[in-house]
Amino acid sequence: MKIRVPLALTFVTALVMIAVFFTPHRLGSYVQSELSDWMAVIGGLGLVLGLISLLQRHLRKIAHRQQDWPYSFVTVASFLLMAVLGVGWGVQDESVFNWIFSNAYLPLDATMFSILAFFVASAAFRTFRARSAEAALLLTAALVVMFGRVPWGQLLFEQSPMVAEWVMSSPALGAKRAILLGVSLGGIAMSLRIILGIERSHLGGDG
Amino acid sequence: MPEHILGLSTEAIGIWIAALLTLAIYSFLYRDNPVYKFAEHLFVGISAGYGVGITYQQVVIDLIYKPLLRPAEVGALAPDYLVIVPTILGALMFLRFSRKHGWLARWPICLVMGYGAGAAIPATVQNMLEHTRYTMQPLVPFNTETQGYEWAAGISMFIMVIAVVTTLAYFYFSKEHKGALGTAGRIGIYFLMIAFGAGFGNTVMARISLLIGRFQFMFYDWWPLVVGIFHRG
């Protein structure tokens, strides 16, 4: 019951999906459409599960007065505020929910990632060393692409965009395609392992 | 949302809040500090709460409540009772917090895994064959319009084919990398370095773009408000 039913569920669902791929019949379309809805519902509720885990962690921090617990209070308060606004008053254009999204969430998210630009610049000077032939080749390719992808590069050397484009669409493309083929083969192998019940890590503890 | 609060435009208030939060995050560049930590934790809370709000409206209401209890609002003639099944399965996932009944959470997970694995296999095989086909192109293409051989395109194609074969050779670990396989693997590494270098060049571009986005907000949206205060003063 605890192991066999879930594995059987995996096996049957996978077989249904493979069968639907080769079935041009209306029944196949109906099954595909229904299962798509089911995945959306389960996926959506799964997202909430993750958020509740996050809330639990911060509540535990507050309860046990662990390090930086006042900040967890900020997290919990802002979480509850947004959740109540979204559930109670809706998420449409003129809502307070949308206003907080545009003026708090959006700038915070964007700024968090923009910090990476500073660290890339710092790493460019302090850590990107051409210690070997391979590293030198990597850096050369990077410099060629960086040079060719901006208007200044074209002003200084007219063919630089063409050279950068060639690097990306010939040697780099070949390597990326090989990686894609390898990943595809690996994906097929892993999918088969999951379907046949050989791979059970998704079952958790005593799977 | 009202247009004005206490005589101030809500748009202006919003821009000021966004700017102050931006500066709070950037304060980390000097060193870690309480202002940054506050902004960071605020971000985590708001994004989690946002997820709940959006999921409630777009999944619970649109995919469960309306099809089941208000079918006319979704253009259906009768309630869709079948939606009860994924709702129960989704609810079972919350049982993972229970030690006694946590095993029931496996059912929806296994359903999702089976769906993904089953959908992936035929689609991936199809895609792989397409990519293999386009690797086996004429080494020197003939252009029927100009009635000439495209040598430059041919050289590029040749290099691309060598890159694919040697990179695949590098990733073949079932045999020791000696002799021809070893040589091919070494050449494959060089092509991988070129690919990673090109990727790094693009990554630098992406990161700089993110910074430019924030600077554009600060200069074009926030700074005029700051200047406006001094002019009014």
Place this chain on the structure above:
Amino acid sequence: MIEKLLHLDRRVIFVFIALAVGVPMVGGWKFDQGSNPRTTAVHKYIEDLPDRSVVLLCFDYGPASMPELQPMALAIAQHVLSRDLRLVCMTTYPDAPLLIEDTLATVVERLEKEKGIKREDGKDYVNLGYRPGLVNVILGMSADIGAVWKTDFNDRRYGDLAVTKGVRTFKDVGLVIDLASSSTPGAWVVYAHERYKVKVACGVTAVMAQDYYPYLQTHQLVGMLNGMKGAAEYEKLVGLESDASKAMGPQSCAHFLIIALVIFGNIVYAVSRRRARRQTP
């Protein structure tokens, strides 16, 4: 001196990068955009679509990728709506439905003010909203789009909208454009284009761009907009001078700074190594 440079405080470099971005921005440095065949291909495909064709624009990104992808969204939406085409927007990212609302509002207002073109919500464009997943959404839409999106983001029934009239499956869609900060275009190609032969194009962050060159070579993708440069190129093609175009000056300056830092850093490193070798007996 060499030792000081080798262990330079990174905050000094932070100041340099801030100046490299800020000075051209304040100075309003502008550069002529070249064109890229990958970007032009997307533009041409939309230009050649028959009237009232449906363009499905997927916003698969969040606020973190907005500087690169939002200008693309604005430029493409403006292009589609300035022609007599139907724009259907959707997302599989929970962060994006409000971004779609904002994009559509901006474009519609701009078209009315600057070109006198009026476009109507529900008749010419629609925001379908968010659905969780990706593969399930694509496969569900391949069977029946109206079954996946029973209502739009503003709670109107799919079947009641003029913009989605007669749009049942991918056969009724002229072009799918996926604006993505992750591997979603690959899924659109594999599950939508390969099986149902709908044409797919993408706009991606520069980080992801290299991953899609194989798909361009196999013609599985109609074309691709690559990062902020791609957005600037598309803005030029549609006659728009907006955020991405204005960003090319700072982008150029920052790139050259990074190139200089890499070269200078390696020179400093080589000099320090040579000195160390000379000092060891």
